[in-house]
Amino acid sequence: MDTEEIQRVGEVIRSATSGFTAQCYELDRFPHLGGLVKTKNIGAQIYGIVFNATTGGIDPGRKPLARGKDEVSEEALYKSSPQISKLLKSEFEALVVGYKEDNKVFQYLPPQPAPIHSFVYLCPTQEVIEFSRSFEFLYTLLNSAVTLPHEELIAAVLRNMSLVQEDKHAFLVSAGKHLATILSGDFNRLRTILERIRQ
Amino acid sequence: MTAENKRMGIVVSGSSNKGVEVRLDADTSVEDMVVGRYVTIEGQKRRFFGMITEVLLGVTDLNLTQTPPDTNDPFIAEVLAGTGTFGTLQVMPYLTIGGDIDSAVEGPQPVKTVPSHYSAVKLADDRDIELVFGKEDKERFWIGNPLDMETKLCLNLPELVKRSNGIFGKSGTGKTFLTRMLLIGMLQKSACVNLVFDMHSEYGWAGTSEKGRSVKALKQLFPSKVAVFTLDEENSRNRGVSTDFVVKIGYNEIEPEDMSLLRQTLNLTDAAVEAIYQMRRKFGNEWFIRTSELDDSEETKKLLNRLNIHESTFQNLQRGLNTIKRLPFIQQKTEQNAVHRVIEYLNRGMNVVLEFGRYTDITAYILVANLLTRRIYSQYRDKTEKAMSGAGESPVPLVITIEEAHKFLNHDIAEKTIFGTIAREMRKYNVTLLVIDQRPSGIDEEIMSQMGTKISCLLDNERDMDSVLSGVSGKSELKSVLAKLSAKQQALIFGHAVPMPVAFQPREYGSAESYKSFSDTVNDSEQAKKDIEDLW
The missing domain is CATH 3.40.50.300 (P-loop containing nucleotide triphosphate hydrolases)
Incomplete structure (x- = not known):
């Protein structure tokens, strides 16, 4: 929706054709698991699905230590050690599932990866609806090399997308049917997903 | 589009000998399909007319049958209907009609091939039935309706x-x-x-x-x-x-051939049937009454001897003739x-x-x-x-x-x-x-x-x-x-x-x-x- 404020959630710090890693501007301010985010390269808008969010030290050699033993709350801990937020960073990974060029959405990999330092935005409702008209991206998700179970990720994506649909139930059923076709030989995986998206 | 001519499935396999397999669309209930119903298949070049000969349930993964999903959950059932679980039909195509004008004039012909993959299958409508069986006219007689249809089936x-x-x-x-x-x-x-x-x-x-x-x-x-x-x-x-x-019926109207047919019902032996023909030769048209009236005299014995008919055979024959004689519509004279x-x-x-x-x-x-x-x-x-x-x-x-x-x-x-x-x-x-x-x-x-x-x-x-x-x-x-x-x-x-x-x-x-x-x-x-x- 045009009136909706487009929310910037981070900046690309590692880029590849099949996915990118973005750093959040604020510690622990991640987009949701399975959320649809977008970034840009020349002429195209690249869509990614958020799948792995992490927070760790800036310096890989220095591990965070527990500091709150004598503090009454987490806020108090940050107040007494203000350097923490500067020494830590939050990142999330996104899996590239498609792109938009000349106002057309394609649910396959873009010819060029996202440039480094390009900004990452959360997709607004209208764009989610537009993207979720086709379920071809589910195949990309199923065959991706992500570090968490595919079933979890797909279920999260569909739950997220269903929130903005006019007819949530019909959306989930047709997504389910698409999955049932892709997973026709593997009912157990299909069942795992279906059980995670039913209302 | 009416419900009657909506697509209900597609052809997925077939043989000209055994008919084609049709996979039902998700929104077609397998329970609406009835063996004996009449369907049309829209092939690429021609239309086929066939009959549903079997209705089956299929699954894509055997796990679906071995560990069935929670059937109380309508969502899973809805997703699986037509995808993981589906109905199939066996359809036997019998007739076909080509798309060109010549074929349309010629009318439906016996089928010698099968429709190509993924041809759409529909329930036959009134016009299809009319095309195949004709309308009620001077020669065609309305004998009934095809199963589950209102159309007149004419013969x-x-x-x-x-x-x-x-x-x-x-x-x-x-x-x-x-x-x-x-x-x-x-x-x-x-x-x-x-x-x-x-x-x-x-x-x-x-x-x-x-x-x-x-x-x-x-x-x-x-x-x-x-x-x-x-x-x-x-x-x-x-x-x-x-x-x-x-x-x-008069006695004299009964001929040996009429009797031989009754061999089983009258319990006649082969020899007795043979004896009937001999009696006919001997007595001519009067054979029936004269044979049945032969008594137990010496003369009869001589006659039987001459004709080489055994006594038990003769008794068997007489019993049979008497059964017929007892039928009230059999009379001496008509x-x-x-x-x-x-x-x-x-x-x-x-x-x-x-x-x-x-x-x-x-x-x-x-x-x-x-x-x-x-x-x-x-x-x-x-x-x-x-x-x-x-x-x-x-x-x-x-x-x-x-x-x-x-x-x-x-x-x-x-x-x-x-x-x-x-x-x-x-x-x-x-x-x-x-x-x-x-x-x-x-x-x-x-x-x-x-x-x-x-x-x-x-x-x-x-x-x-x-x-x-x-x-x-x-x-x-x-x-x-x-x-x-x-x-x-x-x-x-x-x-x-x-x-x-x-x-x-x-x-x-x-x-x-x-x-x-x-x-x-x-x-x-x-x-x-x-x-x-x-x-x-």
């Missing part, structure tokens, strides 16, 4: 009566109603005459429905076209039937020859129903039916042969209806009886049979295979089904249709007179409207009007 009757036909089905499945309706059709549209050997007196004047209601039969509906003959005058009178002729009267009526274009009244005994039925038919057939043969040589007109085609056909046409005697000959030689002499039977497996195989069109109500005996379907292509598919017909008022018709097999529900018979609808189809002649006036 080309002149084509039907060109061959011998059979109506089969377990007892109580509606054979008699079907036959009565078909007889009415023939009466109206086929330019043939009928001779009905009416064992249970159901076709001539009135019959009863399963519920005990009385229904009108031929003579009440078409008094000017039907004559009722009876063997049992008293019984007919008691039932209030106006009969046209009382059939009596005033009028029944055969001549029957032929006279038939020649006038009248249909003759011969009621047996109380003599429902199979001996009487076989004797009379065979005796009359043999004489009628030989007259027809003479006439036809004369007509062939240009010396006369060929006789009006005759259809002889017999019940309990397996008694006449069983393997042992089919060779000998006139009915066997008629069934085999078919229409050469303008005589064909309409055979009604509940035990088709008892009928000789060769005769079954010669029958043009067969109409079968429900049969559940394996052998009966096999014998009805003998010589039909796609036999096993039709068998599954046949076995699933409901016990009442459903039948499967296949063979010569129909372009493809079709399961149907016979048209209603027995209500005032139904009588009117039958009468309405009569040509608009004065006579027809008179008939209707008489009726109402």
Whole structure:
């Protein structure tokens, strides 16, 4: 929706054709698991699905230590050690599932990866609806090399997308049917997903 | 788009021999699919007409059957319907019509190929049925509706009566109603005459429905076209039937050939049958009465010795003759020859129903039916042969209806009886049979295979089904249709007179409207009007 404020959630710090890693501007301010985010390269808008969010030290050699033993709350801990937020960073990974060029959405990999330092935005409702008209991206998700179970990720994506649909139930059923076709030989995986998206 | 012509699935595999497999779309409920229903398949170049022969459930993953999902969850069930779990149909294509103009003029042709992959399958609509079976007209008679359809299914009757036909089905499945309706059709549209050997007196004047209601039969509906003959005058009178002729048979009319057919029912030995011929040679036309009256004297012994007939054989024969003598319609002398009267009526274009009244005994039925038919057939043969040589007109085609056909046409005697000959030689002499039977497996195989069109109500005996379907292509598919017909008022018709097999529900018979609808189809002649006036 045009009136909706487009929310910037981070900046690309590692880029590849099949996915990118973005750093959040604020510690622990991640987009949701399975959320649809977008970034840009020349002429195209690249869509990614958020799948792995992490927070760790800036310096890989220095591990965070527990500091709150004598503090009454987490806020108090940050107040007494203000350097923490500067020494830590939050990142999330996104899996590239498609792109938009000349106002057309394609649910396959873009010819060029996202440039480094390009900004990452959360997709607004209208764009989610537009993207979720086709379920071809589910195949990309199923065959991706992500570090968490595919079933979890797909279920999260569909739950997220269903929130903005006019007819949530019909959306989930047709997504389910698409999955049932892709997973026709593997009912157990299909069942795992279906059980995670039913209302 | 109406619900009728909506796509319901696609062809996924097939063979010209066994038919095609159709996978149902997710929104088509497998429970709406009925074996015996008629479908069309839109191929790339041509359209196919076929019949559903089997309905199956399929799964893409065996796990779905081994560990079924939570069936209380409508969501999972909805997702799986048509994807992981789906319905499939076996469809047997029978006819095809090409897309070009020439093919459209030519009409549907027998199928020699299969539709290509993913051709759309629809339920046939009224127009499809009309295209295949034609509209009700001068020759086509409305016999009922295809299963679950409102369309009129029409049968080309002149084509039907060109061959011998059979109506089969377990007892109580509606054979008699079907036959009565078909007889009415023939009466109206086929330019043939009928001779009905009416064992249970159901076709001539009135019959009863399963519920005990009385229904009108031929003579009440078409008094000017039907004559009722009876063997049992008293019984007919008691039932209030106006009969046209009382059939009596004289001893001298019985010939050895009539007896040999009764071998089984009278329990005659082969030697006894042989003895009949000897007696005929000895006594001529009087053989029947003289043989049965031979007493236990020395003279008889001498005679038997001379003819080389054993005494026990003779006793066996006499017992048989006495059984026949006890039949009240067999008399010493008859005033009028029944055969001549029957032929006279038939020649006038009248249909003759011969009621047996109380003599429902199979001996009487076989004797009379065979005796009359043999004489009628030989007259027809003479006439036809004369007509062939240009010396006369060929006789009006005759259809002889017999019940309990397996008694006449069983393997042992089919060779000998006139009915066997008629069934085999078919229409050469303008005589064909309409055979009604509940035990088709008892009928000789060769005769079954010669029958043009067969109409079968429900049969559940394996052998009966096999014998009805003998010589039909796609036999096993039709068998599954046949076995699933409901016990009442459903039948499967296949063979010569129909372009493809079709399961149907016979048209209603027995209500005032139904009588009117039958009468309405009569040509608009004065006579027809008179008939209707008489009726109402």
